[in-house]
Amino acid sequence: MPATMTAVEISSPGGPEVLKPVARPVPRPGAGEILIRIAHAGVNRPDALQRAGSYAPPPDASDLPGLECSGHVAAVGPGAGRWSEGDAVCALLPGGGYAEYAVTPATHALPVPEGLDLAQAAALPETFFTVWSNVFTRGRLAAGERFLVHGGSSGIGTTAIQLARLRGARVFTTAGSDEKCAACEALGAERAVNYRDRDYVEALREATGGQGIDVSLNMVGGDYIARDLKLLAADGRLVMIAFLQGPKVELNLAPAMVKRLTITGSTLRPQSMAAKTAIAESLEREVWPHLAAGRIGPVMDRRFALADAAAAHARMESSAHIGKIVLDVAG
Helix, strand or coil, X not given: CXXXXXXXXXXXCCCHHXXXXXXXXXXXXXXXXXXXEEEEEEEXXXXXXXXXXXXXXXCCCCCCCCCEEEEEEEEECCCCXXXXXCCEEEEECCCCCCECEEEEEHHHEEXXXXXXXXXXXHCCHHHHHHHHHHHHHHCCCCCCCEEEECCCCCHHHHHHHHHHHHCCCEEEEEECCHHHHHHHHHHCCCEEEECCCCCHHHHHHHHCCCCCEEXXXXXXXXXXXXXXXXXXXXXXXXXXXXXXCCCCCCCCCHHHHXXXXXXXXXXXXXXXXXXXXXXXXXXHHHCHHHHHCCCCCCCEEEEEEXXXXXXHHHHHHHCCCCCXXXXXCCC
């Protein structure tokens, strides 16, 4: 085990240019933890928020960005259970993924699904944990219901479309270009609305024959909250996971009372170790077999070298991508 590793740190709050390669000590796994020799790391919106200084890591987490990775187990801490050195895994991380090594609770790692390479596996944890827990646990999406995901061409969106279709829901989405809408419909969305060209509330009312939406996964916030409340059907559920247009809005909550709506949401990173373990166990049981069978899979956008993390962030923040952006860490 080397004493030091190459990592990319946030040198100061700011734009993508503040991401700088550095040498850091290789972390050591504690009780119940594993050390992963990282092959690839996923790039996610929370990484950019942390870089900008608006999403601080938990006090006991690494200050390095990076919430998911794939690679091989390099060391096993006491009581780390099922894993052995050399096992291929993908894992949800508390932080630290932009590096050659990272530690994580052993119960937050999952085997690489059969048929997927390590780059694809690195694109799974953050989006699958988020979508599974919010759409199916909090949102209670059921077969036959009408489901809307905003930003359908994002990593979250492409995952949500596939999982909702897999579970028998009718899927609708919004996206910012005709190309992105076509990509969403190719994945299984029944109707993708280019929000730059048309009011999605009007378009989806038409598409659902006036019935509206049962569950909306909203990462936009702002005026999309009120618009979703207007679109939701009776007993509908609005699930918030991010606020790209801001969390503070003025709302008329009368529709929530009249239609018996539920407004909920969650953030993954602050949840307890036990909660994340429960999500991992459910995913391995309910979703991993479908990944191995090729029924669903991550949509890959571009790969960047670890040293080019700033360029990866710039692409993500341009919203030009479709699917997941991944960093290649191992040579």
